[in-house]
Amino acid sequence: MVQIPKVSFEETLGKHVLPSSCIGCASCVVVCPFNCLEYIDEKPFLARECKSCGICAQVCPRYDLFIPELEKNVYNRERMGNEDFGIYRKIVLAQTTDQKIRNVCQDGGVVTALLIYALNEGYIDGAVLSGVNETEPLKAVPKLATTAKEILDCAGTRYTYSPNMIALKEGIIQKKKKLAFVGTPDQIQAIRKIQALPLKKFSEAVALTIGVFCSECFTYEGLIRQLLHSELGINAADVAKINIKGKLLVTTKSGDVKEIQLKEAKKHVRNCIALCSDFSSELADMSVGGLGLESWTLTVLRTEKAEELFWKANSNKVIRTRPIEDEKALDLLVKLSRRKRVRAIC
Ligand SMILES: Cc1cc2nc3c(=O)[nH]c(=O)nc-3n(C[C@H](O)[C@H](O)[C@H](O)COP(=O)(O)OP(=O)(O)OC[C@H]3O[C@@H](n4cnc5c(N)ncnc54)[C@H](O)[C@@H]3O)c2cc1C
Known part of the structure; x- marks a missing residue:
């Protein structure tokens, strides 16, 4: 058990993270034992007197983050110099065998297929996800899913930020004991x-x-309201899917695909991203991405438990796989991992 220095929110996150580098993950808000913090406009806000327990700073992915120590905790070793996208056991391309999932997923539907399988087989009793906002479609919102239908409803990617930690707290309140947590690299670091x-x-x-x-x-303001709605006249409610494959591809419910130059979308990138050095969620049990692939998920199996679940699902024909070797996607994974790390240092 780590000794936590008794330092206040104002002295730590308030001074060093909030002004310039807060990602808005809500970890600090969720773990505060005195409920001093509230989550407003994608940032923590000190709403009650801080008791200086120091816990908020200890879980913040932007404060005192020491990756080698975390790697040792998760994988029993630090990465070696040639492990550009972190420690892993196996890397494969995979896709769901279920047409219902393929219709709504982002890439190969591996996340949704594995979570539904894990729930049905008792590996998990819920999943902390990002779902769809009913009043503002395309806006990512944290969701606790406890049924296969709820997991399916969360399939697909919303490219706005979703503080999934808030749904983790909901899972704790509901006394869930075996949750799967799906999130962005910073959120995995916080976990x-x-x-x-x-x-x-x-x-x-x-x-x-x-x-x-x-x-x-x-x-959301920039990508959805300004670019899609005001400049291109696309209504969020009419969009079936947004994907990034070299360009921003917006597929409408009527089946039209609108291609938008990535540089137009990049005008609306959240500020905090420039400081993030992790492309592939290097501390997760399993990492997933699309990397220019059509209907396949590039899946990095990093821990034994991720491998066990994945291969059981594979042998039960929940997912099918194909080798990654000789695929351009692997080179791209290395390139994007290096690029993000360098960008964060500069
Ligand atoms: C913000 C964001 C940026 C991404 N950028 C890249 C990239 O640059 N390159 C790349 O190769 N892949 C990227 N991905 C991953 C990719 O879009 C797919 O999530 C991944 O390939 C898994 O596809 P799937 O079909 O297996 O997932 P699905 O079965 O479709 O499941 C997707 C899961 O993602 C979760 N999710 C959706 N939106 C969010 C969100 N905003 N925050 C957290 N979780 C969410 C949902 O809970 C769902 O369970 C990004 C994902 C997100 C969320």
Whole structure:
């Protein structure tokens, strides 16, 4: 058990993270034992007197993040110099065999297929996800899913930020014991910091982490309201899917595909992204991305438990796989991982 320095929110996150580098993951808000923090406009806000317990700073992925120590906790070793996208056991291309999932998923539907399988087989009793906002379609919102239908409803990618930690707290309140957590690289880092302390109430409830690859994440105001709606006349309610494959591809419910230059979308990238060095959720049990592939998910199996679930699902024909060797996607994974790390240092 780590000794937590008794330092206030104002002295730590308030001074060093909030002004310039807060990603808005809500980890600090969720773990505060005195409920001092509220989550407003994608940032923590000190709403009540801070008791200086210091826990908020200890879980923040932007404060005192020491990756080698976390790697040792998760994988029992630090990465070697040639492990550009972090430690892993196996890397494959995979896709769901279920047509219902293929109709709504982002790439190969691996995340949704594995979570539904894990729920049905008792590996998990719920999943912390990002779902669809009913009043503002395309806006990512945290969701706790406890049924296969709820997991399916969350399939697909929303490219705006979703503070999934908030749904983790909901899972704890509902006394879930075996949650899968799906999130962006910074959120996986926060989970690993929580487990390293450990904050048992949270860490013991997380049975599996699935991290998405992430080059960037956009503001809702910029990407959806300004670019799609005001400039291109596309209504969020008419959009069936947004994907990034070299360009931003917007597929409408009537089947039209609108191609938008990535540089137009990049005008609306969230500020915090420039400081993030992790492309492929390098601390997750399993990492997933599309990387220019059509209907396949590039799946990085990093821990034994991720491998066990994945290959059981594979042998039960829940997912099918194909080797990654000789695929351009692997080179791209290395390139994007290096690029994000360099960008964060500069
Ligand atoms: C913000 C963001 C940026 C991404 N950038 C890249 C990239 O640059 N390159 C790349 O190769 N892949 C990227 N991905 C990953 C990719 O879009 C797919 O999520 C991944 O390939 C898995 O596809 P799937 O069909 O297996 O997932 P699905 O079965 O469709 O499941 C997707 C899961 O993602 C979760 N999700 C959706 N939106 C969010 C969100 N905003 N935040 C957290 N979780 C969410 C849902 O809960 C769902 O369970 C990004 C994902 C996100 C969320």
